[in-house]
Amino acid sequence: xxxxxxxxxxxxxxxxxxxxxxxxxxxxxxxxxxxxxxxxxxxxxxxxxxxxxxxxxxxxxxxxxxxxxxxxxxxxxxxxxxxxxxxxxxxxxxxxxxxxxxxxxxxxxxxxxxxxxxxxxxxxxxxxxxxxxxxxxxxxxxxxxxxxxxxxxxxxxxxxxxxxxxxxxxxxxxxxxxxxxxxxxxxxxxxxxxxxxxxx
Numbered sequence: 001x002x003x004x005x006x007x008x009x010x011x012x013x014x015x016x017x018x019x020x021x022x023x024x025x026x027x028x029x030x031x032x033x034x035x036x037x038x039x040x041x042x043x044x045x046x047x048x049x050x051x052x053x054x055x056x057x058x059x060x061x062x063x064x065x066x067x068x069x070x071x072x073x074x075x076x077x078x079x080x081x082x083x084x085x086x087x088x089x090x091x092x093x094x095x096x097x098x099x100x101x102x103x104x105x106x107x108x109x110x111x112x113x114x115x116x117x118x119x120x121x122x123x124x125x126x127x128x129x130x131x132x133x134x135x136x137x138x139x140x141x142x143x144x145x146x147x148x149x150x151x152x153x154x155x156x157x158x159x160x161x162x163x164x165x166x167x168x169x170x171x172x173x174x175x176x177x178x179x180x181x182x183x184x185x186x187x188x189x190x191x192x193x194x195x196x197x198x199x200x
Contacts, residue, residue, distance in 0.1 A: 056081060062088045110190065117187040124180035131169065131176040138162070138169035 062084035069081050145162040148154040 058082075058084065060084070060089070114187065114190045117183065117190050121180065121183045121187050124176065124183045128173070128176040128180050131172040135166070135169035135173045138166040142166040 064082055065085045066083040067081070068083070069075055069079070075081065142162040142165070145154050145159050149156065149159040
């Protein structure tokens with residue numbers, strides 16, 4: 001072996017040592033990176049996750065104003081996922097409140113009408129009682145004048161006036177009876193249209 005061969009061998013050995021040290025250092029650096037950082041970070045272009053993907057739908061319709069989660073975020077039951085514009089719900093609530101107020105006014109008006117009709121029925125009953133009393137009195141006066149007319153004490157004109165007063169009293173009884181029946185029918189119709197509860 002010559003010196004040139006030894007020199008070549010020494011150069012080759014140095015080159016191989018530098019090369020082995022470099023690859024060894026790179027290997028140790030990669031092992032350290034993988035041990036400290038890389039094993040905690042997974043990258044995949046086409047991975048499948050064994051998780052439950054659930055499609056959600058809102059319980060009420062409305063305008064979406066905010067989405068609180070992103071795609072593939074983990075959520076628990078009761079978490080707020082999105083917010084709807086409260087204007088539609090507020091408008092529906094105001095309309096329902098107005099409808100309720102109108103219904104209360106209508107019910108109160110129906111009860112007022114029913115009370116008014118009850119008062120009218122009572123008035124018509126009193127008018128009927130009064131008309132019947134007047135008819136009984138007119139009948140008694142007619143009978144008395146007829147007896148007196150047969151005795152010749154009362155004139156024919158007075159007897160005719162008593163007959164007319166009796167007929168008018170009977171007509172008043174019939175009119176009062178008809179008015180009472182009409183008022184009672186109107187009251188029954190109003191009560192059948194009214195609810196069974198009383199207003200507050």
